[in-house]
Amino acid sequence: MSPDLNPLWIYLQSTPLLGLAVTLLAYQAAMAISARLGGHTLANPMLIAIGLIVCLLLATGTPYQVYFQGAQYVQFLLGPATVALAVPMYANLRQIRRSARALVPALLAGSVTAAGSAMGIAKLMGASKLVVLSLAPKSVTTPIAMGIAEQIGGEPSLTAVFVLITGISAIVLLGPVMRVLRINSWPAQGLAAGTAGHGLATARVLLLSETAGAFGGLAIGMNGLITALIVPLLARLFAGF
Amino acid sequence: MLPSLTLLIVCQFAGELITRTAGLPLPGPVVGLVLLLALLIARGGPDEGMKTTASGLLRHLLLLFVPAGAGIVTQLHVLGQNLLPAIVAILVSTALGLGVTGWVMQRLSRRRAEGGLDA
Numbered sequence: 001m002s003p004d005l006n007p008l009w010i011y012l013q014s015t016p017l018l019g020l021a022v023t024l025l026a027y028q029a030a031m032a033i034s035a036r037l038g039g040h041t042l043a044n045p046m047l048i049a050i051g052l053i054v055c056l057l058l059a060t061g062t063p064y065q066v067y068f069q070g071a072q073y074v075q076f077l078l079g080p081a082t083v084a085l086a087v088p089m090y091a092n093l094r095q096i097r098r099s100a101r102a103l104v105p106a107l108l109a110g111s112v113t114a115a116g117s118a119m120g121i122a123k124l125m126g127a128s129k130l131v132v133l134s135l136a137p138k139s140v141t142t143p144i145a146m147g148i149a150e151q152i153g154g155e156p157s158l159t160a161v162f163v164l165i166t167g168i169s170a171i172v173l174l175g176p177v178m179r180v181l182r183i184n185s186w187p188a189q190g191l192a193a194g195t196a197g198h199g200l201a202t203a204r205v206l207l208l209s210e211t212a213g214a215f216g217g218l219a220i221g222m223n224g225l226i227t228a229l230i231v232p233l234l235a236r237l238f239a240g241f
Numbered sequence: 242m243l244p245s246l247t248l249l250i251v252c253q254f255a256g257e258l259i260t261r262t263a264g265l266p267l268p269g270p271v272v273g274l275v276l277l278l279a280l281l282i283a284r285g286g287p288d289e290g291m292k293t294t295a296s297g298l299l300r301h302l303l304l305l306f307v308p309a310g311a312g313i314v315t316q317l318h319v320l321g322q323n324l325l326p327a328i329v330a331i332l333v334s335t336a337l338g339l340g341v342t343g344w345v346m347q348r349l350s351r352r353r354a355e356g357g358l359d360a
Binding site: 019023024026027044045046047049050053054057058064067068071072074075077078079080081082083084085086087088089090093099101102103105106107109110111113114115117118119121122125126127128130131135138139142143144146147148150151152155156157158160161162165166169170173174177178180181183184185187188189191192193195196197219221224225228229232 | 246249250252253256266267268269270271273274275276277278281282286287291292294295296298299301302303304305306307308309310311312313314315316319320322323325326327328329330331332333334335336337338339340341342343344345346347349350351
């Protein structure tokens with residue numbers, strides 16, 4: 001293929017419609033593939049759609065910037081969607097007030113542990129500064145996590161992938177960790193799932209118990225806020241990043 | 242739909258203005274989230290329009306991460322060089338995060354339920 005000589009290709013590269021159409025089509029194909037695979041955790045539509053687009057860009061030699069010209073219109077909605085998370089958080093407010101005395105210390109301890117240990121381990125194992133910073137918000141729900149990554153000088157696309165791997169890890173590790181530490185109350189299990197494994201692990205505990213799901217839901221939002229506040233401090237702590 | 246979408250954009254915009262003028266190390270939309278939450282508390286809850294708009298936006302939340310996530314194509318070498326530390330860091334920190342959160346929550350709730358006695 002000699003794309004440079006093709007006037008149609010030149011037009012396509014200059015219009016945002018290409019990236020926009022590719023994003024929407026890839027996502028709908030990914031949803032169909034995910035449904036065909038029985039909605040398995042590993043068959044995450046976001047991950048499949050990203051995989052499809054990455055393959056397409058590599059196969060056609062299209063620079064990411066050309067794709068992003070159109071895709072940015074989808075990305076723009078992420079801001080208002082993050083603000084809209086206040087609505088489900090409001091629905092959980094009564095629950096937050098009722099158990100605030102246990103909840104706030106647990107969330108704080110969990111947020112600091114998850115973010116701090118991830119940064120510390122990655123740094124000790126010789127990961128690059130960009131990777132350490134991109135790992136910091138990996139337990140946070142994706143819209144907030146990507147915002148935090150950008151804020152502290154990480155790479156939002158790396159963070160998006162790390163967040164997903166974290167959620168899958170939390171689903172696998174939840175049962176064994178709860179058994180070893182004899183944590184058997186639904187609020188505690190739900191809060192742990194939402195704090196360490198955001199929406200993915202929360203969806204998993206929701207299948208086991210409504211109470212666990214509710215605590216997971218409020219942990220997602222609260223952990224996002226707490227991590228946004230503490231990660232810039234942690235980033236400074238780790239060798240003056 | 243339109244008033245609630247406007248409110249979301251205004252909250253985000255106010256959030257960006259606040260973080261920039263105050264020099265806060267927070268993403269603007271997160272401050273916007275807090276502003277909207279405060280507004281919902283003051284108003285006694287979201288109206289029907291806000292409920293519809295929020296659930297509409299959040300229903301396809303995963304789609305909104307795809308453009309930035311596809312940016313991984315520019316970071317494949319970084320990911321390849323750091324794969325092992327990243328995976329180990331994620332696995333260990335996730336196990337620690339789960340354990341610490343659950344343990345503190347269970348211990349403090351039980352203590353309160355039993356009237357200050359240690360569990």
